[in-house]
Amino acid sequence: EHGKDPAEAVARGVSSSARVVVAAALIMIAVFGGFVFNEDPIIKSIGFALAFGVFVDAFVVRMTLVPAAMALLGRRAWSMPRWLDRLLPDVDIEGARLPAPTPAGSAAHPEAGEESPRRETAARV
Numbered sequence: 001e002h003g004k005d006p007a008e009a010v011a012r013g014v015s016s017s018a019r020v021v022v023a024a025a026l027i028m029i030a031v032f033g034g035f036v037f038n039e040d041p042i043i044k045s046i047g048f049a050l051a052f053g054v055f056v057d058a059f060v061v062r063m064t065l066v067p068a069a070m071a072l073l074g075r076r077a078w079s080m081p082r083w084l085d086r087l088l089p090d091v092d093i094e095g096a097r098l099p100a101p102t103p104a105g106s107a108a109h110p111e112a113g114e115e116s117p118r119r120e121t122a123a124r125v
Contacts, residue, residue: 035050
């Protein structure tokens with residue numbers, strides 16, 4: 001959405017989300033790892049498995065494999081097949097299609113002939 005080239009977008013995305021992913025992973029690993037000290041062997045194994053799963057997901061998948069795959073795919077990582085784009089609803093999470101902010105004086109008296117830039121979402125579904 002912000003027009004960055006793929007390598008810069010991946011680097012910026014990883015650097016901006018790395019702290020959150022690492023902090024959340026460490027908290028979850030600590031909580032699930034605490035179950036290892038339980039005397040019930042089933043609880044121990046579940047706690048170990050969950051802690052190990054969170055570790056692999058956070059550090060191997062989210063911090064290594066996904067950025068590497070996105071860097072290798074380049075612009076294709078952000079493209080969607082046309083047939084799938086027609087089936088999915090159009091959701092603008094980052095607000096890229098919102099109208100530009102207007103000065104405070106002109107927002108009080110909108111022109112009568114102008115229509116709001118709404119999108120027909122029902123036609124896409």
